[in-house]
Amino acid sequence: MNFRRQTGYFMLLVPALLLFESCRREEPLPIGKHQGKQTTPVNPSALYPASFGAPFLPSDNPFTEEAMYLGRMLFYDPILSRDSTVSCASCHRQDKAFAQPTKVSAGIFGIQGNRNASALFNMAWQRALFWDGRHRRMRDLIFEPIQDHREMAMNIPLLDAKLKRTPRYKEWFARAYDAEPDVFHMSLAMEQFLLSIVSANSKFDRFFPRNLSVFTPQERDGFFFFNETPDDTIRPATGADCFHCHGGIHAQTIDPSVGIVNNGLDEVITDKGLGGITGRSFDIGKFKAPSLRNLSYTAPYMHDGRFATLEEVIDHYSDGIDFKSPNLSPLINHGNRHLKFTPAQKAALLAFLRTMDDSTLVTDPRYSNPFR
Ligand code: HEC
Ligand code: HEC
Structure with a gap:
């Protein structure tokens, strides 16, 4: 040939163009402390390869080991769905690079959606999320699958109550954010876990x-x-x-x-x-x-x-x-x-x-x- x-x-x-972009800046959050008293900070440069260019990270949600781990638990936890059967990982499977091996996704009660579940990695460089790019911020996106009646069919007050009565979350929200479990800190922790997933070893x-x-x-x-x-x-x-x-x-x-x-x-x-x-x-x-x-x-x-x-x-x-x-x-x-x-x-x-x-x-x- x-x-x-x-x-x-x-x-x-x-x-080369990417290197000239600065990190994405978010407005500072109005309320809350957003960090525990004794957290272990994680430097983004320890997570991300330099060859990938600057990631777009929220400035108000600094990586800590505790929050990343909390986010990981929440990602795998079916209590985020109405009947506690579906977690994020039901559709985003690690053995499939966090995609789902079916044409369109199937969620709670086996109900099918209309789109193929996206693979999840290197999202710290994504500026538009979902197939149609409708979300910019990870912490906002998270509420969509949780509430979608075809995915996890959960409502927010119920989720808040479920988190508050789960002992492991009492412990880990305190460690990560010095806070009681609530959906706001949940979204921050999940944002950290999702942004930490890197694929750079091919x-x-x-x-x-x-x-x-x-x-x-x-x-x-x-x-x-x-x-x-x-x-x-x-x-x-x-x-x-x-x-x-x-x-x-x-x-x-x-x-x-x-x-x-x-x-x-x-x-x-x-x-x-x-x-x-x-x-x-x-x-x-x-x-x-x-x-x-x-x-x-x-x-x-x-x-x-x-x-x-x-x-x-x-x-x-x-x-x-x-x-x-x-x-x-x-x-x-x-x-x-x-x-x-x-x-x-x-x-x-x-x-x-x-x-x-x-x-x-x-x-x-x-x-x-x-x-x-
Ligand atoms: C029922 C299956 C299902 C569940 C459960 C589910 N997702 Fe998804 N996910 C999808 C589908 C389908 C898409 C593509 C949707 C679209 O583009 O409209 C998607 C897309 C995404 C994306 C966009 C990735 C990108 O690069 O654009 C992220 C991030 C994501 N999901 C995170 C989550 C999180 C976090 C949870 C748990 C709170 C979750 N998903 C639960 C099916 C699911
Ligand atoms: C004009 C832009 C454009 C060009 C050029 C292009 N693609 Fe794509 N590609 C897309 C878009 C947009 C999608 C998603 C389309 C959709 O799902 O509706 C896509 C989807 C894909 C997918 C599916 C990925 C997934 O996770 O589902 C593969 C594989 C792919 N392209 C490979 C290629 C290859 C190989 C070439 C060269 C022969 C190519 N593309 C050229 C825009 C392009």
Whole structure:
């Protein structure tokens, strides 16, 4: 195969831009102390790899070992649901990189939602959460699954009361926040745990930014194919041009103003995505381009879990883009013609994608169920 090699440098642009961003600043909280008397502070630089750029951390919820552990307990605790059967981890399974291996999620009483449960890692760099990017702050997002009648179907006063009468929470809310259990401090602790989940131990991390020697020849071909722009007049394509939406160390465009787009799945849109949030017709059909890390664990794929395998995903980008899809991203429309990858190009792309698997995330004891 003769892939052109110049465009791989785009991979370097995204993290370089990130370094110039400062940490996200939040308004200081009006009430409460938000820290216990004898907590053990955790320096974010001990959690996060420098290569990832500056994380977007709330300034009013400093990491402590106690609050992170409390957040982890709450994440795994089914008492957060109405009938104490469903925890966050029911849908966000560690062995699946915190995704759920079903098309759309199933929650309390077996009721199905309409979207595929997102994988959860490297969220400290996410500026828009959920498939449609409707949340910015983790502590606010948490209340949505807890109250959703299809997910955990809980109400807040009941949850507050349940937390207050659980002895382990009396102990741990005091340790972490010097406070009685309540849903506000609950959301802070869960925010800490979620923001602490990092996946940075893949072959791709050993490669980044340009140590090509870690790759097999096929992975290397896949890397170049992923990062090259096709010549729109030639078929099969000379490059697959994935990097515009999934490039850089995060394998994702994390700037929501350009990272929430339509990748051409359907002509007729049933789930409006971003358009359902903003109410604007030019946002209909736009979804967040997710990170392509850990794909071997996170099947099925897309916001509705329509593709069971990565082969199907690659076939979509090769032969399946729907050019009539409303608001189709211009970055994916190469002259209204399918790119038509060869079998060797598809195999190389797949091999490269698998270099972004991190087998330590799925067993890391820092994120595992503390009740076992
Ligand atoms: C019934 C299954 C279910 C349960 C239970 C559940 N989730 Fe989710 N989660 C989902 C689905 C589905 C999505 C995608 C929703 C969307 O985009 O509209 C999601 C998305 C998320 C995201 C967005 C990640 C990103 O990068 O955009 C976060 C964070 C999250 N969930 C955290 C939690 C937490 C914390 C809990 C427990 C309080 C929880 N979830 C409980 C199914 C579930
Ligand atoms: C124009 C931006 C864009 C380009 C270019 C692009 N994608 Fe995507 N990708 C997206 C969006 C948006 C989604 C989510 C779409 C949805 O669920 O509706 C997505 C989803 C995916 C998913 C599913 C991930 C998951 O967790 O469900 C995979 C895998 C993927 N893309 C791989 C690729 C590959 C490989 C290429 C290159 C051949 C590529 N993408 C090119 C925007 C893009």
